[in-house]
């Protein structure tokens with residue numbers, strides 16, 4: 270509940286994914302900038318291996334800029350760093366919203382690092398999959414407003430990250446594509462990837478997309494509702510911050526409870542089946558036929574380059 274007490278606003282906080290709205294904390298009431306106010310910007314950057322995180326104290330908005338060369342593939346190290354950063358922001362009373370974007374001008378994220386799924390031990394595969402789950406749980410279950418500024422292509426796990434946000438803005442460039450293309454690699458999008466897509470574009474479009482492993486151009490992604498808006502590449506961050514200020518105009522407690530109401534069943538499904546989902550992944554990815562498919566796909570990626 271939000272209660273005003275001597276200039277302090279009591280707002281709910283905590284991780285929706287695990288416990289619903291679990292604790293109440295004090296946040297000082299601030300007037301948010303309508304637009305990013307560069308002149309008064311007080312960024313506090315932290316963590317800088319695979320991503321930069323900058324929190325603007327004036328707006329309460331953090332920007333996570335992924336910067337893992339060459340294509341922001343989601344390795345175990347990347348996923349671990351991402352989850353830690355999300356946790357830190359979630360706990361930070363100053364932070365109310367996150368914009369997720371990429372420093373690579375053409376690629377938002379290439380999805381899961383295929384090298385993490387090829388030729389690895391079952392132990393490693395299990396640890397990797399738990400980290401993939403954790404990334405999604407942190408993002409899909411965040412109390413903060415989350416906006417994906419998709420400034421490049423975003424296949425598979427990259428698309429999942431975008432789907433886990435509250436709002437998706439994509440750069441209006443016909444060369445960029447987004448979608449869950451797993452079947453094209455000979456692998457299968459797990460149920461919570463599927464659920465994330467259903468919750469955004471509906472069941473029929475998801476079935477079509479998943480069976481065919483469809484990648485959508487930016488304009489087609491807009492048509493099916495996979496992204497909410499297209500914006501010129503050079504305007505994407507300004508626009509994302511402007512949309513963020515609209516979302517932050519809603520009282521946190523009301524928006525958070527609503528978000529939890531909408532997302533909890535989907536989150537609970539993975540939480541309840543987390544261990545069996547890891548086991549399924551390990552069994553599936555260890556099969557010779559699946560390893561062969563991944564090997565061929567990796568070779569195809571390398572050949573395409575030459």
Ligand SMILES: CCCCCCCCC/C=C/C(=O)SCCNC(=O)CCNC(=O)[C@H](O)C(C)(C)COP(=O)(O)OP(=O)(O)OC[C@H]1O[C@@H](n2cnc3c(N)ncnc32)[C@H](O)[C@@H]1OP(=O)(O)O
Pocket residue numbers: 339340342375376378379380381382383384422424425426427450451454456457458459549550553554567570571573574
């Ligand atoms: C029952 C259920 C159980 C569970 C069943 C299992 C469920 C698994 C779910 C899987 C989810 C996934 O995300 S699977 C990942 C899916 N991702 C993809 O298919 C993306 C493949 N990549 C691309 O399409 C492109 O690379 C793209 C991202 C658009 C960038 O194109 P560019 O032309 O700019 O760059 P490229 O030259 O292609 O790539 C640059 C280098 O990056 C490498 N690279 C590209 N994508 C990579 C990736 N995902 N992982 C590692 N490395 C990658 C290339 O090999 C090159 O390496 P060098 O040659 O060495 O420089």
